[in-house]
Amino acid sequence: MTTQVALSNVGKTFPASxxxxxxxxxxxxxxxxxxxxxxxxxxxxxxxxxxLLEIIAGLTPATQGSVEFEGRRIAGEAPDSIxxxxxxxxxxxxxxxxxxVAFGLRRSKLAKDERDARVRDALRLVGLSDFATSYPAQLxxxxxxxxxxxxxxxxxxxxxxxxxxxGALDQQTRLLMGDELLLMWRATGATVFLITHAxxxxxxxxxxIGVMSARPGRLIDVVETxxxxxxxxxxxxxxxxxxxxxxxxxxxxxxSLKTIGRAVPKPAxxx
Amino acid sequence: xxxxxxxxxAVVAGAIALLEIFCLTGVIDKITMQPPHLIxxxxxxxxxxxxxxxxxxxxxTNTLLxxxxxxxxxxxxxxxxxxxxxxRDTLDPLFATYYAVPVFAFYxxxxxxxxxxDLPQILIAFMLGVVAMIVNTxxxxxxxxxxxxxxxxxxxxTPIDTALRxxxxxxxxxxxxxxxxxxAYAFIGIIGSEFILSRGGxxxxxxxxxxxxxxxxxxxxxxLILLASIAINTVLTRWxxxxxxxxxxx
Ligand SMILES: Nc1ncnc2c1ncn2[C@@H]1O[C@H](COP(=O)(O)OP(=O)(O)O)[C@@H](O)[C@H]1O
Ligand SMILES: [Mg+2]
Numbered sequence: 001m002t003t004q005v006a007l008s009n010v011g012k013t014f015p016a017s018x019x020x021x022x023x024x025x026x027x028x029x030x031x032x033x034x035x036x037x038x039x040x041x042x043x044x045x046x047x048x049x050x051x052l053l054e055i056i057a058g059l060t061p062a063t064q065g066s067v068e069f070e071g072r073r074i075a076g077e078a079p080d081s082i083x084x085x086x087x088x089x090x091x092x093x094x095x096x097x098x099x100x101v102a103f104g105l106r107r108s109k110l111a112k113d114e115r116d117a118r119v120r121d122a123l124r125l126v127g128l129s130d131f132a133t134s135y136p137a138q139l140x141x142x143x144x145x146x147x148x149x150x151x152x153x154x155x156x157x158x159x160x161x162x163x164x165x166x167g168a169l170d171q172q173t174r175l176l177m178g179d180e181l182l183l184m185w186r187a188t189g190a191t192v193f194l195i196t197h198a199x200x201x202x203x204x205x206x207x208x209i210g211v212m213s214a215r216p217g218r219l220i221d222v223v224e225t226x227x228x229x230x231x232x233x234x235x236x237x238x239x240x241x242x243x244x245x246x247x248x249x250x251x252x253x254x255x256s257l258k259t260i261g262r263a264v265p266k267p268a269x270x271x
Numbered sequence: 272x273x274x275x276x277x278x279x280x281a282v283v284a285g286a287i288a289l290l291e292i293f294c295l296t297g298v299i300d301k302i303t304m305q306p307p308h309l310i311x312x313x314x315x316x317x318x319x320x321x322x323x324x325x326x327x328x329x330x331x332t333n334t335l336l337x338x339x340x341x342x343x344x345x346x347x348x349x350x351x352x353x354x355x356x357x358x359r360d361t362l363d364p365l366f367a368t369y370y371a372v373p374v375f376a377f378y379x380x381x382x383x384x385x386x387x388x389d390l391p392q393i394l395i396a397f398m399l400g401v402v403a404m405i406v407n408t409x410x411x412x413x414x415x416x417x418x419x420x421x422x423x424x425x426x427x428x429t430p431i432d433t434a435l436r437x438x439x440x441x442x443x444x445x446x447x448x449x450x451x452x453x454x455a456y457a458f459i460g461i462i463g464s465e466f467i468l469s470r471g472g473x474x475x476x477x478x479x480x481x482x483x484x485x486x487x488x489x490x491x492x493x494x495l496i497l498l499a500s501i502a503i504n505t506v507l508t509r510w511x512x513x514x515x516x517x518x519x520x521x
Contacts, residue, residue, distance in 0.1 A: 059421055084425045088418040093518040094440045104426045106436070137519025155426075 004159060004191050005033040005056060009065035011216070012051050024216045026051045028065060031210065031219060033159075038185055038192045040202035042248060043212025044256045049195045050087065052217065053161050056193065057084050069159070083157030083190075087164045091136040091144045097123070098132045101150045122150035125184055142169045142177065153184060159191045167197065174198065175233045178205050182232060199252070203245045204235055211251045214258040221251045305486055314491035323476065323492070330461055330473040331499075333389055337396030338457040342450060344397075345404020350434050352405070353412045369402045374460070378467055392469060396460025400453035407449030411442025444518070447511050454503055462496065 011027025026048035033039055043049050054060040055067060058078040067074045069082065092100050101119045108115070123129045126146040136144050145165050152160060162181075166174045178201055185192050196202050202209045203225060211221040225244055227235060235241060287307050293299045294306035305313070317323055352359045374395055381391035415438050423433045439446065465474025473492055480489035 054421075057425060059424060078425050078427055080427065082425065084421070086418045086421065088416065090416075090418045090422045092419070092437075092440070094443055094514075103436075107432070135517050135519075137517065 001034040001037075003032045004035040004070055005031075005193075006068040007031045007056070007065065010052075010055060010062045010067055011064035012048065012055060012060070013063045026055075026215075026217050027062075029217070029219055033191055033193060035158075036189055036191055037207045038182075038194070038205060040194045040196055040206035040209045041212060042196060042199055042202050042209060042252065043217055044214050044252065044258070045197065047212045047215045047255070048217035049212060050163055052212075053084070053163050053193070053195055056159075057082055057161055059084075081156075081158045083152035083155055083160045085145070085148050085152055085160070085162040085165045087167055087195075089136075089141065089144050089148075091139075091147045093136050096133050096135050097128055097139075097147055100136065100147050101154055103151055104155045118154045118156075119150075122153040125153060125187065126150045126180065142166070142173055145169075146177075146180075149181075149184070153188065156188065157190055159193065160188075162192065162194045164195050164197060166201070174201060175204075179232045181205060186229065199245050199248045200236065200241075203241055203248065204233060209244075209248060211248060212255075214255045220255070221248075223247060302484075302486075305490055309487075310490045310494055313487045314494055317488065317491050318495075323473070326471055326473050326476045327495075329389070329471050330465065333393050333472070334396065334457045334461045337393045337460060338400060338453055340393070340397045341400030341404050341453045341457060345401045345449065345453065346408050346439065346446065348401070349405045349408035349412065350439065353409060353438075354430075359409070366402060366406050374398050375463060375467070378464055382468065387468070387470065392461055392464040392472075395464045396457045399456035399460040403452035403456060404446075404449040407445050407452070408439075408442060411445025412438055414445070415441040444511070444515060447507070447514065451504070451507050451511070454507065455500070458496075458500055 008030050009028045010031075011029070012025050014023040014025055016022040029052065041049055041052070051060065055062045056069070056074070058069075058074045061075060069079050072079065092103065095103065098119060101122055102115060105115050105118065110118075120129070123132060126149050128143065128146055128150065131139060131143065136147060139147070149162075149165065166177050169177065181192070181194075182205060194202070194205060207225060207227065209223045209225065210219050211223070212218065213220045223244060225240075290299075290304075291307050294301075294304060352362065377398075378391060378395060381394055385391045385394065419437055419441055420433075423437045428437065461472070462474035462477075465472035466478045469475045473496060477489055477492045480486075480492065
């Protein structure tokens with residue numbers, strides 16, 4: 001295993017604006033992502049998960065600490081070979097599905113055949129082959145999100161960051177999308193960094209799960225699942241599945257209560 | 272949709288029929304206006320004679336020129352202004368009051384500076400159209416979802432690629448609104464200035480016919496302008512509809 005991403009002492013404080021005070025949103029965080037692993041992050045809302053993702057992606061600079069991607073420092077510019085799937089719909093409504101997926105390849109030096117082949121493969125992988133000529137407006141929210149996943153895949157990134165990509169989907173679809181995500185992860189060999197608010201999703205998908213505290217978000221626990229690389233949603237039937245999810249919840253419960261502004265109940269209530 | 276179109280057609284046909292009746296029964300006298308069927312006949316004769324070809328050519332090329340200038344300069348200026356926050360904040364109030372300025376008042380000044388040729392007319396039309404382009408394009412650029420900008424950065428697009436492939440297409444419907452306004456303004460600018468002081472063009476011909484009580488030329492030309500602007504607007508509206516339909520209700 002080699003380290004692909006190294007965060008050391010990373011933090012983010014948003015500066016004060018005329019209407020708001022300065023906000024310490026994140027950190028300090030130390031974290032290393034191993035090449036090819038599937039890392040999930042869970043944490044109460046507003047704890048800085050998206051901020052952490054944007055720092056790794058080079059979309060926003062950390063105000064403290066250092067971030068390295070494949071040995072190079074990231075400083076406010078998106079490095080090559082990182083792909084991001086955002087929480088919001090980022091499909092381009094004026095392009096059809098094929099053009100959307102090929103969007104990032106336009107300026108690449110690939111031959112046209114190779115480009116078309118990549119787009120076709122990516123569409124097959126996300127199950128959208130039959131919708132190649134549809135426009136995003138004709139698709140459901142989940143399908144649009146898959147368009148964005150395919151658009152990321154064709155770039156063949158070595159690190160894929162996903163910010164609650166299935167947030168808007170129902171439970172069954174989410175489980176199936178999870179299966180597809182695992183397929184992609186194995187097929188591409190890329191490192192996956194997934195933010196999710198669903199604990200069972202994190203447990204089912206990841207090799208390791210980072211649990212974040214309430215804002216400013218720090219890592220308060222990192223749980224290893226020890227799942228085999230060949231796995232799918234049937235993993236939820238294993239006894240360890242319940243145990244891991246329970247451990248995540250136990251750690252998160254206090255933190256979540258903090259964010260909704262409720263006092264943490266006395267330990268006696270847990271017994 | 273189809274029925275609505277038929278209703279619209281019926282209303283227009285009804286209005287024309289009413290006009291025809293008023294003219295034939297003398298409610299509207301012959302010196303004021305010819306009955307519509309004679310106007311149609313005169314328009315056909317006018318076009319067939321080729322007498323107006325020069326004027327039509329001059330007006331349409333000048334309008335097109337002013338329009339292309341307004342679109343090009345407008346979009347580029349808007350894209351630049353969108354990036355230059357300080358400059359934009361300075362100019363924004365000016366744009367807001369721009370429509371209150373009677374641009375035609377500058378026409379004599381333009382003639383003094385640029386002479387009596389086509390240039391002052393094109394400039395007037397350009398000035399009327401370009402601000403509509405800038406304002407609408409800026410409006411569209413303001414509404415590009417931040418997530419698309421982030422996507423562009425992840426894809427490492429250059430600033431020019433970002434504008435051409437991401438932000439301007441995203442602002443497409445707003446830009447098209449600007450185009451529709453700019454078309455109308457270009458027409459108004461060109462024909463208006465031809466009215467005031469010019470040696471040719473449809474506006475000039477209408478004014479000339481008016482001064483000579485030549486209704487057989489004046490009304491057909493007015494109808495010609497009407498038909499041209501309706502045709503252009505129909506095409507643009509169609510285009511806008513397909514564009515918006517493709518994008519859904521988002
Ligand atoms: N650009 C910004 N300026 C100021 N505050 C921000 C900005 N972006 C996020 N925040 C704040 O930082 C905190 C963490 O946000 P975020 O990373 O989006 O949380 P999460 O993704 O975990 O829900 C939130 O309180 C949010 O309001
Ligand atoms: Mg978030």
